[in-house]
Amino acid sequence: MNKLKVRLIALALMFTGAAQADEGMWLLQMMEEQNSIELMQKAGLELNANDLYNPGGVALKDAVGIFGGGCTGEIISGQGLILTNHHCGYESIQQHSSVEHDYLTDGFWAETMEDELPCPGLEFRFIDKIVDVTGIVNDRIQSGQITESESLDYVFLDNLRKELYENSEYKGKPGIVTELLPFYAGNKYYMFYIKVYEDIRMVAAPPSSIGKFGGETDNWMWPRHTCDFSVFRIYANADGEPCEYSEDNVPLKTDKHLTISLGGYEEGDYAMIMGFPGSTSRYLTRSEVEMMMSSENEPRIAIRDARLNVLRDVMAASDKVRIQYASKFASSSNYWKNAIGMNKAIIDNKVLEQKDQQEKDFARFANEQGNDAYKTVVNEIDSHIKEATEMTYLWTCGIETFMAVEFRTPSQLLDELIRAKEAGDEDQFEGAKAKLDVVYDQIHNKDYDHGVDKQVAKAVLPLYAKLAGSSKPDFYDIVENEYKGDYDKFIDDLYARSIFSNRDNLAKFLKKPSEKALNKDLGYRFSKSMSNNLINISAFMAKMEETLAVPHKTYIRGLCEMKQAYENLPSAPDANFTIRLTYGNVKSYDPMDAVHYGYYTTLDGVMEKEDPENPEFVVPDKLKELYAAKDFGQYAMPDGRMPVAFITTNDITGGNSGSPILDSKGRLIGCAFDGNWESLSGDIHFDNDLQRCIGVDIRYVLFIIDKLGGCQRLIDEMTIEN
Numbered sequence: 232m233n234k235l236k237v238r239l240i241a242l243a244l245m246f247t248g249a250a251q252a253d254e255g256m257w258l259l260q261m262m263e264e265q266n267s268i269e270l271m272q273k274a275g276l277e278l279n280a281n282d283l284y285n286p287g288g289v290a291l292k293d294a295v296g297i298f299g300g301g302c303t304g305e306i307i308s309g310q311g312l313i314l315t316n317h318h319c320g321y322e323s324i325q326q327h328s329s330v331e332h333d334y335l336t337d338g339f340w341a342e343t344m345e346d347e348l349p350c351p352g353l354e355f356r357f358i359d360k361i362v363d364v365t366g367i368v369n370d371r372i373q374s375g376q377i378t379e380s381e382s383l384d385y386v387f388l389d390n391l392r393k394e395l396y397e398n399s400e401y402k403g404k405p406g407i408v409t410e411l412l413p414f415y416a417g418n419k420y421y422m423f424y425i426k427v428y429e430d431i432r433m434v435a436a437p438p439s440s441i442g443k444f445g446g447e448t449d450n451w452m453w454p455r456h457t458c459d460f461s462v463f464r465i466y467a468n469a470d471g472e473p474c475e476y477s478e479d480n481v482p483l484k485t486d487k488h489l490t491i492s493l494g495g496y497e498e499g500d501y502a503m504i505m506g507f508p509g510s511t512s513r514y515l516t517r518s519e520v521e522m523m524m525s526s527e528n529e530p531r532i533a534i535r536d537a538r539l540n541v542l543r544d545v546m547a548a549s550d551k552v553r554i555q556y557a558s559k560f561a562s563s564s565n566y567w568k569n570a571i572g573m574n575k576a577i578i579d580n581k582v583l584e585q586k587d588q589q590e591k592d593f594a595r596f597a598n599e600q601g602n603d604a605y606k607t608v609v610n611e612i613d614s615h616i617k618e619a620t621e622m623t624y625l626w627t628c629g630i631e632t633f634m635a636v637e638f639r640t641p642s643q644l645l646d647e648l649i650r651a652k653e654a655g656d657e658d659q660f661e662g663a664k665a666k667l668d669v670v671y672d673q674i675h676n677k678d679y680d681h682g683v684d685k686q687v688a689k690a691v692l693p694l695y696a697k698l699a700g701s702s703k704p705d706f707y708d709i710v711e712n713e714y715k716g717d718y719d720k721f722i723d724d725l726y727a728r729s730i731f732s733n734r735d736n737l738a739k740f741l742k743k744p745s746e747k748a749l750n751k752d753l754g755y756r757f758s759k760s761m762s763n764n765l766i767n768i769s770a771f772m773a774k775m776e777e778t779l780a781v782p783h784k785t786y787i788r789g790l791c792e793m794k795q796a797y798e799n800l801p802s803a804p805d806a807n808f809t810i811r812l813t814y815g816n817v818k819s820y821d822p823m824d825a826v827h828y829g830y831y832t833t834l835d836g837v838m839e840k841e842d843p844e845n846p847e848f849v850v851p852d853k854l855k856e857l858y859a860a861k862d863f864g865q866y867a868m869p870d871g872r873m874p875v876a877f878i879t880t881n882d883i884t885g886g887n888s889g890s891p892i893l894d895s896k897g898r899l900i901g902c903a904f905d906g907n908w909e910s911l912s913g914d915i916h917f918d919n920d921l922q923r924c925i926g927v928d929i930r931y932v933l934f935i936i937d938k939l940g941g942c943q944r945l946i947d948e949m950t951i952e953n
């Protein structure tokens with residue numbers, strides 16, 4: 232592209248204003264550098280940079296945090312009330328459920344603060360401060376203290392993180408954790424000071440027939456009718472500082488909470504989302520995309536498919552098992568379906584062809600720049616990927632099997648016990664024994680059913696052998712040599728006769744522990760073989776990551792420079808579970824020839840989808856009554872209908888679940904919970920025409936809390952505008 236053309240494009244951009252399309256999980260701390268605020272204001276934002284992110288002050292950013300291990304949540308009252316998705320709260324709801332108190336089925340509404348349920352292990356994290364430390368890393372490279380390759384290594388970054396923390400004002404403060412992370416594959420580095428609250432209580436959750444309406448069938452799909460929300464609350468000590476659960480803790484008085492708008496939205500309205508997208512891979516080469524399809528998605532689909540088929544049947548047959556496995560099923564199924572959709576969308580949306588074009592453009596750019604590193608980097612990556620493909624495939628097979636089959640034997644701990652016995656070290660022996668006791672209960676936990684797990688193993692272990700071929704772990708020799716290839720018999724024995732199969736076997740072993748008994752134990756041999764195999768593969772994978780680190784850094788720098796030069800546009804770094812902002816519009820789309828999808832759904836659609844025969848599409852009586860009476864209160868649309876879900880062009884991915892969808896004034900209009908089927912290639916390539924974020928309308932959420940849950944007390948805490 233010649234200079235004139237570049238200038239023309241730049242000119243066109245100035246006139247069209249929002250030509251910066253909707254792609255981009257932008258860094259708040261780079262807003263100024265990347266001129267994002269101007270672009271956002273052109274797109275309709277009615278706020279200033281400081282309203283979004285204000286180091287040293289309070290801004291919208293301070294009302295958003297990390298919920299649990301992988302979701303986003305936002306603060307919706309001055310008393311630490313958190314809104315997130317139902318599927319994000321699902322594990323907690325499941326943990327509190329039993330056949331007697333089935334909150335999964337019936338929902339949960341705490342009538343008073345005293346009824347709010349503690350959730351041990353659940354955390355909420357606020358980002359307190361973000362510091363650019365790129366200069367420090369680069370100085371150390373330039374001064375020769377480290378090589379570029381070492382600078383990309385976890386060990387170096389972790390030591391630097393500790394060093395910076397030690398010298399910061401945060402040292403010794405309660406509840407502070409830190410992270411130092413590379414962005415753009417190491418072309419930038421930021422240090423995060425994070426405040427972690429660990430007394431989080433469950434406040435409200437709709438029945439699954441509302442919060443998970445449409446189930447797996449509708450997952451990753453639009454049009455959608457799911458009220459995917461749940462409500463929690465942060466508790467702190469009297470000073471508002473994080474501390475572990477205590478009856479004396481009080482609701483956290485939050486610095487910032489979101490104002491809620493009942494005003495709704497129309498097609499084309501500005502919408503933005505702040506949250507924590509987990510991972511994207513927008514800078515891959517074609518070879519890497521192909522590897523992802525064949526070595527990650529394909530074996531993942533196959534192994535999860537086998538496990539889910541077993542779980543579906545046993546869960547349908549028993550309420551106890553249904554509750555035990557609900558959360559495990561949902562999380563496995565979620566990325567099983569995602570992997571299927573992603574591989575399909577990569578083909579349908581011609582992502583490989585787009586990658587070819589990108590590599591052609593890049594070759595030209597490299598020549599124009601006369602940059603030798605750029606000229607060779609794609610080839611370099613390709614040749615390593617060739618080497619990595621087989622191992623990546625085996626890694627996925629191994630890890631998916633390892634996650635599917637929960638029964639294991641702590642072989643290292645058993646080794647430790649035998650060593651202690653042989654050395655006559657009584658203390659160590661007793662210590663190991665006590666640890667075995669704890670680990671036994673961790674494996675046979677309240678959500679584990681030995682019989683169900685055995686059935687899963689029968690489905691998954693033969694499949695793993697088939698997929699891995701001659702590279703399978705060596706416990707398969709036992710099946711071949713000692714069981715003549717009879718998997719059923721082998722697995723029956725593994726689950727019945729191993730030391731860790733049941734308490735009796737463990738007790739028997741502990742009476743006369745010996746190396747001989749260990750070496751005969753099927754569970755011990757199986758677990759040791761599985762983990763040795765994974766350790767070997769992961770060593771290779773770590774080495775490969777190291778080899779690819781510098782080429783990736785080079786390629787991503789080059790791609791960003793190319794976008795700046797050819798399109799006059801900044802690039803956003805790949806998602807890495809740090810706080811991001813995406814802006815765009817409420818927008819309908821056309822998924823295929825002759826089909827148009829509107830931008831919102833209503834309660835009418837819930838009734839249309841109702842199917843009393845299908846557990847995924849049951850509508851609870853109370854909702855039907857409210858619908859019949861049109862008892863929608865202040866939450867209805869001007870035409871009297873009840874809005875349910877809507878779509879925007881925002882750029883989100885897993886991790887964003889639960890994120891606030893904000894209007895041009897920064898008011899809460901919805902809660903993001905999914906992406907659409909047609910654009911599941913979006914983590915690799917953002918498609919402006921197709922990619923949509925699916926959110927639940929805040930008016931539907933409040934209607935359910937108020938009219939169905941009867942939790943007026945929560946509505947009263949919120950700041951609501953019309």
Ligand code: ARG
Pocket residue numbers: 318443445446447450451561564565885886888904905906
């Ligand atoms: N696909 C959604 C996400 O990853 C999760 C939806 C959960 N619902 C379900 N039916 N599994 O954010």
